[in-house]
Amino acid sequence: VHSYNLVLCVVEEKNPEFWRAQAQTTLKSALSRKLNTNVAKNIVLFLGDGMGITTITAARILKGQLENQTGEETCLYLCLFVYFQIPDSAATATAYLCGVKTNLNMVGLSAAAQNGVCRTQKGNEVTSILKWAKDAGKSVGVVTTTRVQHWYSDADMPASAKRDGCTDIAAQLINNTDIDVVIGGGRKYMTPKGTVDPEYPLDRSSLGKRQDNRNLIDEWISMKKEKVAHYVWNKKEFDAVDPETTDYLMALFEPGDMRYEVERDPLMDPSIIETTEKAIRILQKNPKGFFLLVEGGRIDQGHHASRASMALHEAVALDNAVARSLQLTNEDETLTIVTADHSHSLSFNGYPFRGNSILGKSPLYGQDLLPYTTLMYGNGPGHKIIDNKRPDIRSVDTKSKDYIQQAAVPLDSETHGGEDVAVLARGPMAHLFQGVNEQSYLAHAMAYAACVGANQQHCVATTSYRLAESRSSAPHSSLTSVLSVLLGSIMALFLY
Helix, strand or coil: HHHHHHHHHHHHHHHHHHHHHHHHHHHHHHHHCCCCCCCCEEEEEEEECCCCCHHHHHHHHHHHHHHHCCCCCCHHHHCCCCCEEECCCCHHHHHHHHHCCCCCCCCCCCCEEEECCHHHHHCCCCCCHHHHHHHHHEEEEEEEEEEEECHHHHHHEEEEEECCCCHHHHHHHHHCCCCCEEEEEEEHHEEEECCCCCCCCCCHHCCEEECCCCCCHHHHHHCCCCEEEEEEHHHHHHHCCCCCHEEEEEECCCCCCCCCCHHCCCCCCCCCCHHHHHHHHHCCCCCCCEEEEEEEEEHHHHHCCHHHHHHHHHHHHHHHHHHHHHHHHCCCCCCEEEECCCCEEEEECCCCCCCCCCCCCCCCCCCCCCEEEEEEEEEECCCECCCCCCCCCCCCCCCCCCCCCEEEEEECCCCCCCCCCCEEECCCCHHHCCCCCCCCCHHHHHHHHHHCCCCEEEEHHHHHHHHHHCCCCCCCHHHHHHHHHHHHHHHHHHHC
């Protein structure tokens, strides 16, 4: 099948009409676009952690090759988004969720706070679009492939922070904002130290970590006594949750991060497609709409390990979740955004032939007469010099999920890249996401589109217009009405 597709592509592309017809189709699509100025009832933000432009390109090719195509011509569902933006590369959730830039290693705080000095957080807290949406009466949710806390229980906090009365992220998760749906990993950060994990009872690394003896899962359940709330930790329980009757859901499928997609046990852990769908089906019952953040967090971790195969399969999985989200929502009322918080040092290089595996080797050798892979890293654990030479990878399966790409500089963990990242959007006010902007602009643009937070002056006029439009039972426009009156008058004159 793969060979047939390759031949077909080559034959088609030799005909100039192939490219002319393709360009005309694209042009017609561009000319038919209409600005959607509706109020966004719902917002779905897909965040590919570390999913820079190189990762998007490589994942697009991999997706096609997984479907037995050459890959280069494949379009991700992300490609179907109308607007493209390359924002500032500030790698912080505080920027794109809170609309404020801050210092390194700080979340939910302005730059007036000091990194590592916990007492400086008081008075410098900033709120996010998740809270703005909740305050507006919308339902809110978070789905991730990492830990839902992403790092901390109280066991990870320095003694000085505890003395200053600061609270760990796991505790903040259940107390700061009333989040309707929380899905990911991170069980051990929620339970008292030594608590045996239900899935890995013999694994000491999976034991509960909390030193304050609090069981945050039990606390969360007790806080929801007046509602239909479910806590689940495996796929069987997850599948049994009925979105139509569920108000709250907390699903923690692993003690720490969820497993990489290619290593996931489908009998125990749902895919990001399934978790995204469950979240949307629960949240969309709210007539006022919802805000949902979906993070493909293990894209980043695959890159840090210099395992490009892992990172790209995670990116493809996120793209599949985007596709499912688009099927479940109405573009007239749902703003969907796909972006990244930062990039990585991944490079897409050499002169590989069309259709060459994106995880394969370049057909050209280096000056050292050794092959190299199409994808490499600027730094990371893949830097290995043996007898003053790079490793010979001619007999190595570079498509393996465990293969570590070569790197120029030796590091235990590959670093983030500093180039700009893309923002792709479709739905109400998608045209606001264009050009080059600061990353902190995203939160304000999303809020404007959904009429939450500040900047609501335009909302009254838009809503009034929509109400007037919906109250009219006539299927014709105002112009048609005028023409009808004129025609009726003319007919009356003739009859008279």
